[in-house]
Amino acid sequence: MTIFKEAEKYFFDIYNRFPIDVDRGKGVYLYDKNGARYLDFLAGIAVNALGYAHPVINTAIRKQLERNMHLGPYFVQDVQVELAQKLVSLTSFKKVFFTNSGTEAIEGLLKAVKKWGNQNNKKEIIAFRGSFHGRSLGALSITMQEKHQKNFRPLLPDTHVVPFNDISAFENAVNDKTVAVFYEGITGEGGVRLVSAAMLEAMNKAREKYGFLIIADEIQSGTGRTGSFYYYEQTGLVPDAIASAKGLGGGMPLGAFMVNKRLEHIFNRGEHGSTYGGNPLACAAGLAAVDLISTTPFLKNVHKKGKYFTTLLTELADEFNDVILEVRGKGLMIGVEVRQKAAELMRESFNEGLLFNIAGGTTLRFIPPLIVDNNDIDTASEKLRLTFKKLFR
């Protein structure tokens, strides 16, 4: 029986998996057991920011492994503090809470928001249509996509959806009962859509007027992905708190939420916690990853490589202007929206040895390891062009 048949037997049929019997990964490539290799522009959904088996990450993990794997919340260790220190020094936030996933970071922030709202007589949470913040019941309540929510209602009360980039709808939705606005500066699962500068300005103004909290979900757009350490740095809007994960752990399961001074004292002892959150092994990997990614040359390079890739994709869009609607994104978070056959394009590219996936139904999403070089980008673009030719010419 193939591994895929075995998997069908034991697991819920919930994932659209690539038919690769994975052996290992190295750099930007994934290898199957027959030695075939795939150029991986999905990177474990933006997790493998430094690719597979990066020596710096592996060394950090090995070193920590010899000390201890797990301690739990009754202890604190240098790697955890050093990573928190680093994150605070890279941002304007005051406090950090480590989690095991992005969803848990959002979940923790929902609790912080709820308590702050109870103290300030505010309770309405706003999120944008097409958002993706996670799949636990709290995070799902602000994941404003019908397909994700429909079979799981009732969800959290007092959550309101605003159409994406619709400023007047946003202005109508906010009032002095608004406790928080959750947003992704660039949507991930929603299809690599950028919140407009005008919308960000409207959010900023409304915060000044009503005093609510602005929470940025940087789970996908963060840790160097867009050419700055966090994407919000490229916008005029500084959020009150952010959720981070994916690339943060350099491949290990690590998330975090960070808050500014408005929320720094929000939790009393015992009001929030996690057995695994801030696992030392994950923090050691995270510290190594963040140290590498957060340097100015590294981030500048992400920006440059993103520009290069965007130029090639724009050329492709000119050649196939009957199919490609738009190329958009920042740094190495790039979407190519197509009129048709998104799934076929993904499948055919897989046959060519290139991995990416579809976001928002019609957008080819490219979130390669941040260590890709221009040759890898050339190869990916060539493979993609071949696929377009096969399907459309």
Ligand SMILES: Cc1ncc(COP(=O)(O)O)c(C=O)c1O
């Ligand atoms: C923007 C965003 N928020 C939240 C999540 C949920 O994170 P996780 O799957 O680590 O729980 C994701 C995952 O894709 C995401 O892209």
